[in-house]
Every structure is written in structure tokens, then in C-alpha cells.
Amino acid sequence: MHSAQVDAYLRRLGVEHPAWPTVDVLRELHLRHLRTVPFENLSIHLGEEIVLEEKRLLDKVVGARRGGFCYELNGAFGALLAALGYDVALLAARVYGDEERLGIPYDHLALRVRTVDGGDWLADVGFGAHSHLPLAFGERGEQQDPGGTFRIVEAQPDAAGVRGGHHTVEAADLDVIRDGRPQYRLEVRPRVLGDFVAGAWWHSTSPVSHFTRSPVCSRVTEDGGRITLSGRRFTVTGADGGRQERELGTDEEVLEVYRERFGIELGSVPSVRRSGQES
Secondary structure, three states, X not given: OOHHHHHHHHHHHOOOOOOOOOHHHHHHHHHHHHHHOOEXXXXXXXXXXXXXXXXXXXXXXXXXXXXXXXXXXXXXXXXXXXXXOOEEEXXXXXXXXXXXXXXXXXXXXXXXXXXXXXXXXXXXXXXXXXXXXXXXXXOOOOEEEOOEEEEXXXXXXXOOOOOOOOOOHHHOOEEEEEOOEEEEEEOOOOEXXXXXXXXXXXXXXXXXXXXXXXXXXXXXXOOOOEEEEEOOXXXXXXXXXXXXXXXXXXXXXXXXXXXXXXXXXOOOOOOOOOOOOOO
């Protein structure tokens, strides 16, 4: 990233250019990202190509003021952090699904971030409802966060009886747990953005992927709650867990919510694209 791109990204987040890549700055950037840049899969349902290249991600997230799903959001955020002087590694993860079954390889992209004032942190602005602040990577006890109670623990053998890391603790896979339920399993080996292309393609095309089933757009609110537009259902969740839902009747209402609540300008309402449908 060049300096103009960094400045434009920071303007979108509403923060000043930091003097040093510290943990306090990382926490601020992480929270501002969740509040400003929506988690959304609209490109899938608008027939837009998803390209995992830094320039294309910045064009979308910064230039077009859009959001994205994990590969796009954490890919772009990781590029920003690296440009600000953080030591950033892209990590692959498999998401826990029904009956705690693990998903496909490269199912999710998260970030391991090292700051100048010590410590490694798990940063993730691309998992929907998750931690609002980075989690201490090496901490194995409970970590309290506005998004819940989290733990990062050494993973047990998977369904095939395989334990990641070749039986060494330093390279072991890690389970990220929220409120007692496993969210995803991390591999600690660093990856590059291109490694996630197959995962992004699967999530964008497979009828089994939940991303292909409905358009969704979601972000954290200033009070610590969340707003989500799934299809035509708009949900406001308070910080206390209270929920209000309403169905949007017209295309104009849907486009207005995208514009006014998520800052996304669209020319048409995203519609579910069936397998084999042309863009």
C-alpha cells in the first residue's frame, strides 16, 4: 500500500494516522473497522467477481466503500496493518458448523498481529459476530470482550484422529471458543492471500455454502450492538441481546437501509443467484 491508500483507509475508519504500531492503536483500528466496514456477501448475489489481490480489495473496501467477507475484510485490514508497521501473518482456519463439524480447508482467514510494545494478537474483522477487540494470542485462559467470553486453546485431534502441528505444542492447531462454543480451528503456519482463492471460490459458488443462500450485510453499532440485513429482514440487536426485527417491503426500503445504515450505495437489490446462473 502506498501512503495515499493508507490515508484513505484511515479516513474511512475515522482515525488519525498512528505514530506507532502499538496494541492500543490496534484495538482502536479493530473496533472502528467492525463499526464502519460491514461484513457482507453482496458481491455473490450481484454477480461481481471476488478477486483476492491487494489492489482489488482496497478498491472495494476503500474506493467503493463496500464491505466483504472474511478473505476480503481481513485481507484488506492485514494490508493496512502491515503498512502501518505491524508484523502481520495471515492464518487459515476451519469453521465449526453443525454438530461441531469442521468446514473446508481455507474456510476462514484471520490475522496474527505483533505490536511494537510486545505480544501477539488474534485480529479478526471478518467473522460476523465475534470479538470486538483483538484477543491475546498466547493467553489460554478466559478473555472478556464486549462480544462475549473467549478462549484460545490447543486443539484436540480432529475426526480423523489427526492433531495439527506434528505433535509439537508450538505448531499445534488452536481452537477459538466463544461463550463455551468452538468457533473455528486455526493453523498457526503463515499463509499468503493467494492460498485462500479456492476457499473463496467454494463459498461463492457452492449450494452448500451459507453465503450463497441469502444476501447478508452486518456491522457492529456504536453502542456495542449489531445491525443485520439478511435478505429483506432487518434486525437490530442491542448490546444487552434484545432484538427488533422487521421485513422490508419494497426495493426502495432495502436500498435505503443499505445506504443509510451501512453506507453502501447500490443500483439494484441483490438477489440470490442459483448455481449456474450467469452474471
